Amino acid sequence: MNVTRFEELHVWQRAQDLAVFVYDRLSDSKDFRFKSQITAACVSISNNIAEGFEQPTTINYLRYLNIARNSSNEVRSMSYLAVRLNYLKDDEGVHLRTECEAISKMLRAMNEKLLANIRQRNNKEPSS
16 A cells, blocks of 8 residues: 555554543643643654655654654653553553554554665665
């Protein structure tokens, strides 16, 4: 399948769902700093996937995918605190971590495929 729009990417869709989940679960939280940090990191995942998709070079796209993966790791880390601070139930924390791990795995696979494409192109270029 040839993807022509970032909205078609399953990883972008899952990242959007993750952000909605976090916003929904923390909507009543009075800890505005914590809520702001975790929601910003959540939104950063899908936004960086989208921003990277339109980049003129694969190298730039890879940079945005790495930022998205870092944001996913940040959300995963914060999920432990959210449970410890009783902002999320245990099962909600597990769900959040599971989704972050799945998204990170998908981003890593995209990264590896794009790097393989670069290597393949470089091997086909004529030597000077």
